Amino acid sequence: MIAAAADLIAASPGEEFSLRAVCDAVGVKMPTLYHFFGSKQGLIDAVIERGFDLYLGEKSSMESFGDPIQDIRAGWDAHVAFGLANPGFYTLMYGKVRPGHSPEAQSRPSEILRGLTARAAEQGRLAVPSEQAAAHILVTNIGVTLRQIILASHDPALSRAVREGAITAITGTGTQLDNPLAAAIELAASRPEVLGRSETQLLIEWLGRLSRCVETPS
Template sequence: MIAAAAELIAASPGEDFSLRAVCDAVGVKMPTLYHFFGSKQGLVDAVVERGFDLYLGEKSAMESSGDPVQDIRAGWDAHVAFGLAHPGFYTLMYGTVQPGHSPAAQARPSEILRGLTARAAEQHRLVVPSEQAAAHILVTNIGVTLRQIVLAAPDPELSAAVREGAIAAITGTGTGPVTERNAAVAATIELAAANPSVLGPTQTQLLVEWLTALNDARRTS
């Protein structure tokens, strides 16, 4: 039943679906559906759970770069790619809003993101609290993905621009008084992290660690 509902949703992203159609697709009666899921919302929650399983399965196949900010970049791109490839799942996962309700499955990818921002904070790479940084990245990532789904057209330039703007905001590599302190070091670190192929992954990670250590020593001296 979950698979049938997922197929119906994927065929018409953003549209409502009929429980009767789901039952007909799998050859069961309505009481059977209610026995297993309790309600239409129960079935929707199960489909959402399936969507997050698929999403996290794809993310788990990604290799970590060893740099938390670069991994945030890669995670952003993977998030957008999943939404464009699975708009039916995505609109249920992130586009269907109920005040005061958040699907439990949303906590799993959010926890991964909070882990990355916590690591970045430990390296003194953030100018905002790590929880705020994670929220900043998540809401902008969702917004960019939903816009592309609504327009039914990928916009990689927009996604990259918003991604870099969000990263600049949390790392202090943008403009404004809050970013003046350590701006040069932060900008160098993020430039290296955004272009790991220039120096190579190992050398890039070493550069980030050295610059972080030197900046810490200067701040405490």
């Protein structure tokens, strides 16, 4: 029934779906559906859970860059790609809003993001608290994804511009002109292919040490 509901939702993202159509698709009666899910919202919650399972399955297969800011960039792109490939799931996962309610499954990817911003904070690379940084990235990531779903048009330039604007906001590299070390760190993190991954991580570590010395001179 979850798969049938997901198929119906995917076929018409953003539109209401019929419980009768779900039952007909799997050959069961309405009482059976209510027995397992209790209500239409119960079925929707189960579909949302399935959507997050698929999303996190894709994210778990991603290779870490070993750098929290670069992993945030990669996570952003994966988030947008999943939404565009699965608009039916995505509009339920992030587009259906009920005041005061947040699907429990949403906490799982949010924890991953908070872990990355916490690591970035430990490295002294954030201009805002790590929780605020995670919220900033998440809400802008959702917004740019929903816009592309609404317009039914993939806009990688928009996504890239909003992504870099959000990262600039949380790292402060666009305003801290007196901290060229911080700017160099973020430049290296955003272009690991220039030096190579291992060399980039070593450079970031060295620049981070120098940056911390400048901030707290002995």
